[in-house]
Amino acid sequence: MNPLRRRSVRDLPAVGKLAAYLILVGWAVVVLFPLYWLVITSFKLPIQVNSGPVYLPFVDFRPSLDAWRYIFVDLRGDTLRPFVNTVVVALSSSALALVLGSAAAYALIRFPYKPRVGVIALFAGSVLLAAVAVGLGMPPVPAVAAAGACFAVLAATVGRRFRRALSNRDVAFWMISQRILPPVAVVIPIYVLFQHLRLLDTRTALIITYAATNLPIVVWLMRDYFAKLPWELEEAAVVDGASAFRVFRSITLPLSVPGLVATFLIVLVFAWNEYLLALFLSSADAQTLPLTVAAQNATRGPQWWYMSVLIQIMILPVIVLAVALERVISRGLLVGAVKG
């Protein structure tokens, strides 16, 4: 079916084929060897690690389950808590990002938005006003309320005079461009805010932050996906009198399940692996697995046998996802996105 492939198989000379396989197998070894070493290290006793490398279980050394027993039996609670935290935070934040992001992406494809530059400037001004008021010692709630009232009055009266408006493209570009912000540049104010709200070191704080930082990815991927959907079905529903919400929920979303699943998985991996934000926003109760693993070194020095077990617990779910994602990606979601 693919002429390039058929020809290639026939024409690639034996030497070329051998060279290609050597390179591919070579890279596969590079990819798999660290993982292999991780697995066998978890079955070693400390002495087998410290007395120099041994490579083959049953041949070089007798595998033992000591490290696994220690992590799962002796440290039961200490292992389970970060694991549950990671699962809860990754799943809820990805779900939240998916809901908010796909609604926004859909709206940016289907409804015309014309945000006026002047109104945006007014909004920014009001935010600044509230910030200054709080800075000068005004309690936050009235300050925000006053600024909100100012904005509403001004936008309703002089807002219409501004003619220059942005398009959907600008809004989408602005949302996606937020990925450029290094997390380290934004995390300190978020930390301070959660401290005020007494949400520091809670799952809620992590869920909200992860969902918000992953939103641009969802908007970016789903916007492309929605753009490719046939419009006629939705139009028919609108003619029949369905509301925009109804159309979105009962027609668009069911049609986009493959795209939604792929986007969800990608965002899930990001949230699962996240390290920097968790480092700032959680310390004990809400600690996620990457933090637990990272902290091992600080508390006990490199005890590779225990660490290998923990790392495997941490990466097994994402490896399973990688295998699943490969199929999704070969269906073309990512390149669709790359085009956009």
Add this chain to the structure above:
Amino acid sequence: MDAAGLTRRRAGPVTVEEPARTRSQASLGASFAVRAAFIWPALLAILFVSIYPLLVSLYISLSRLRLVRGGFEFRFVGLDNFRELLVGGEQSNFLGVTRPLTPVGWVVLVAGVGLLGWGLAGAWRGGASVAGMAFRLLGALLAAGAIWLIAHTLLSEGGRPGTAVVTLVYVVVGITAQFLLGLGLAYLLTQGLPGQRVFRVVFLVPMMITPVGVAYMFRMLTDTGKGPLQPLWAAVGLSDFSWVNDPWGARVAVMVGDIWQWTPFMFIILLAALEGQDLDTVEAGMVDGANRWQIFRYISLPAILPVCATVVLIRLIEAFKIIDLPNILTNGGPGTATESLSLHAYIRWRTLNLGQSAAVAYSLLFIVTVAALSYVNLVRRRIAEE
């Protein structure tokens, strides 16, 4: 993505909004409130993690944290934090230690500045507008400054790179290696070899693995005494060499880990692009007797160039944020040799030097923005126009 997609792409840029739909959109009849309800939750969430923190961070970067009775307060100090980074006590950590150039350093410096001047002259003769020239001049000045700094820290006698230079090295070396490896592997997997499906899945795996885990795995591998490569190190007489205690050894370890992790990203997208290319042109090339290299160079590569430009842009933006690997693999050490800008900011935060931390973070934001904008204007736009 299918072959048709890429063909269309080359015929002209595909925009997501199609004007033909506008009339139908109007017929959706969504009121202002409904439209707002769809988009405002997302907007608020993004405002919460971007605009609000950026404003507050800006204030923090212009102030100094002071402990007072019953808590702390921020004292406004103007641009002190930035001054300290650029010319004050933090300079050696942030920019590095500059020393007189070696001959190689002179060559690089002169060649780099000459190239920039040549590019500027070309743009001027090409009829760029005054505003365009001003922007180009600004970009060229920043680039010249970066070249000067790199030459005086990396290619000088006794110079030492700071976190800004180290981060740049991570980004440039990492992306180059990842792109070439990813493209090579993707090309091999379009050759119709049996078993390629297995390779695809295996090659994708590193990208998904938690960076913290990657860092520890590479820490085990770089251990010259107990690591699995110990016989190899012993054979080449490096068994006493400690990768993580030598500045360049440690940086190489970080870069190898980064390349191991992110080559799959380039690989999987370039593979999809290669598979989606227009096969008619390839066949036409074959009929005309082009060899494999010619087909790749003159047909496949131009076809996937827009995708190449975009994956590099994505990685460029993400690579500047690197923190997990240097923090865990080497702890930023020896000294500050492997510290990236993000790690630098984190370490300042941990020592409660919030103003300094925010200043470093803002510098990082500035560098990423300039790098991404220059890349888009110099490379990506040119490719898209072709």
